[in-house]
Amino acid sequence: MGSPRRSRRPGHHPGVAPRRRVHGHAVSEGRASLYNRHRPTRFGDLVGQEHVARALTNALASGRTARGYLFSGPRGTGKTTTARILARCLNCQSVPAPTPEPCGHCDSCRRTGHDDWLDVVEVDAASSARRIDEMRDWLETVRYAPVACRFRITIMDEAHQIQESAASALLKTLEEPPPHLVVILCTTHPWEILPTIRSRLQHYALRRPEAPEVTRVLERVAREERIETTPAALDLVARAADGSFRDALSLLDQLAGYGGGRVEVGEVMELLGVVERETLHELIDLMAGGDAAGAFTRLEAALDGGADPEQLMRGIVGQLRWVLLLQQGTDPREEWGLSDEELGRVRAQANQLPAVQVTRGLDLLAEAQIRIRHGGADPRVQLELAIAKLGRPPLDAHLEALAARLETLERAGGASPARPASDPPPPAPAAPPPVPEPAREPVPADREHVERLWPQVLARLEDEAPHLHGFLAGSRVEEIEGERVTVGVAGEVQARMLRRPDDHRRVEDTLRELAGRDLTVEVVPVAVAAPEVAGEPGPVDDEALIREIASTFNAVVEPHHEP
Numbered sequence: 001m002g003s004p005r006r007s008r009r010p011g012h013h014p015g016v017a018p019r020r021r022v023h024g025h026a027v028s029e030g031r032a033s034l035y036n037r038h039r040p041t042r043f044g045d046l047v048g049q050e051h052v053a054r055a056l057t058n059a060l061a062s063g064r065t066a067r068g069y070l071f072s073g074p075r076g077t078g079k080t081t082t083a084r085i086l087a088r089c090l091n092c093q094s095v096p097a098p099t100p101e102p103c104g105h106c107d108s109c110r111r112t113g114h115d116d117w118l119d120v121v122e123v124d125a126a127s128s129a130r131r132i133d134e135m136r137d138w139l140e141t142v143r144y145a146p147v148a149c150r151f152r153i154t155i156m157d158e159a160h161q162i163q164e165s166a167a168s169a170l171l172k173t174l175e176e177p178p179p180h181l182v183v184i185l186c187t188t189h190p191w192e193i194l195p196t197i198r199s200r201l202q203h204y205a206l207r208r209p210e211a212p213e214v215t216r217v218l219e220r221v222a223r224e225e226r227i228e229t230t231p232a233a234l235d236l237v238a239r240a241a242d243g244s245f246r247d248a249l250s251l252l253d254q255l256a257g258y259g260g261g262r263v264e265v266g267e268v269m270e271l272l273g274v275v276e277r278e279t280l281h282e283l284i285d286l287m288a289g290g291d292a293a294g295a296f297t298r299l300e301a302a303l304d305g306g307a308d309p310e311q312l313m314r315g316i317v318g319q320l321r322w323v324l325l326l327q328q329g330t331d332p333r334e335e336w337g338l339s340d341e342e343l344g345r346v347r348a349q350a351n352q353l354p355a356v357q358v359t360r361g362l363d364l365l366a367e368a369q370i371r372i373r374h375g376g377a378d379p380r381v382q383l384e385l386a387i388a389k390l391g392r393p394p395l396d397a398h399l400e401a402l403a404a405r406l407e408t409l410e411r412a413g414g415a416s417p418a419r420p421a422s423d424p425p426p427p428a429p430a431a432p433p434p435v436p437e438p439a440r441e442p443v444p445a446d447r448e449h450v451e452r453l454w455p456q457v458l459a460r461l462e463d464e465a466p467h468l469h470g471f472l473a474g475s476r477v478e479e480i481e482g483e484r485v486t487v488g489v490a491g492e493v494q495a496r497m498l499r500r501p502d503d504h505r506r507v508e509d510t511l512r513e514l515a516g517r518d519l520t521v522e523v524v525p526v527a528v529a530a531p532e533v534a535g536e537p538g539p540v541d542d543e544a545l546i547r548e549i550a551s552t553f554n555a556v557v558e559p560h561h562e563p
Helices: 050-062 079-091 107-111 132-141 164-175 211-225 231-241 245-258 265-272 277-288 292-304 309-327 340-352 355-375 379-391 399-412 447-464 466-471 492-498 501-515 542-553
Strands: 019-022 025-028 068-072 120-124 152-157 181-187 202-205 476-481 484-489 520-525
Touching: 050 079, 050 202, 068 079, 079 107, 079 120, 079 152, 079 181, 132 164, 164 181, 211 231, 211 245, 231 245, 231 265, 231 309, 245 265, 277 292, 277 309, 277 340, 277 379, 292 309, 292 379, 309 340, 309 355, 309 379, 355 379, 355 447, 355 501, 447 466, 447 476, 447 501, 466 492, 466 501, 484 492, 492 501, 492 520, 501 520
Parallel strands: 068 181, 068 202, 120 152, 152 181, 484 520
Antiparallel strands: 019 025, 476 484
16 A cells, blocks of 8 residues: 555656646646645645645754644545645755755656656555554555655545554654654544543644635636636636635636636536625525515525535525624625625625524524435525525424514514594603613524534534444433533433533533533433332242243253262
């Protein structure tokens, strides 16, 4: 597993065409994808990960390098790219020591990321280092000194899929690594890596980029590739990529091929099923104004026009998120990418929609996404159901929906019926002194809702953390007090294991993600009541007991003779 794959002929890398220079960096041409041709080669080229770039640059400049690194983050955010840049910095042959600014011209800088470069090897841990035998093979190869560079560097992608026995072998190497070895792990699930391994690595968490950051990268690539497009089209592509640079550039490549070098709004909407932001504003405006029929008509028009239900669902979630943040007093951020006019519309929606209805809407859409992802439910039906409940709260029997209707009535002021025109108007009473409005208590978590979500929590943990699912077998929601959920498990041993910090945090994070609320979990053992026994036990019938044992084990009772 540790030996790299060989090229078919010297100097040729399968799937990689001759290289050209773009802004001083070597990039591929021809058959390679846009993402590979424009992959960053320096820390200064990273977009949206400035915190990681700064930390690694300072460490390299001061000589404080480590023998093990862990890069985590959502898909397509640049984990493997950052690992390759770090490998170039550690092994650049133009300088006598590791540098934060690799030259980009030496063999190490140019060939890092290619299969024929022995000193930097990339391994797919999901298929090539998952089992103990494969890990042992890798351990054999890393004992040898590098061929041409300072370090022998191994980049392991999907590191969370390494089996426990193989992870134990890797841990031993990380505890006492050879002086020439550097190990870089990349994963989307850092919590699934053994805590003992994480403690021996420098962990850098890459964040999901905002849509304007993805748009900035798309604009640069489109300009360098001479793709004709518009800011509105690139904004749609960025939002369809859902925070993944790789997906965004892949979509741009697909659209450019479809349009013959042009990317226009209509083609993006036709191929990707995304909707313009104006449609999202109109939907929220109609719901805020209480026009449920108009909201449903606009929704059906968007879906019939080719909009993808899941893309539309994500768009509405993003829009409601901005409304919720403004209602909580958050200042608008540049990363939202809203114009002054759009920001004014979102502010108006925040003033019209009750906060409880907004949170209920986010909760409804989150539940719909879970049913689509794990239950195979029809996306269009789930979106229509969520919008129907949002546009007409009386259709929603949930506690939070009732609170939203009460808040709407409070905002209306509880106006009394109009008097007949013939009656003289009553004298205006003296205005009472203003009474400060008492702070509203947060709506407590609904036990029925959490109990409905708990099987989904167990199902997800069964896929992602089987050991936790074993501890939680037979568990149930015992009590809910405010934001605290008390969960009963089968015994004290299971409760003690689930109170370990990493496992407890994993259970809480899963419940929070599904519930859309900041809930805490308390694990308690469930007492098993002893069976009631009527009266004192009577004397044991020896002969009846012997016959029962003989019948159970199919034995023959020999006659007993006194000596």
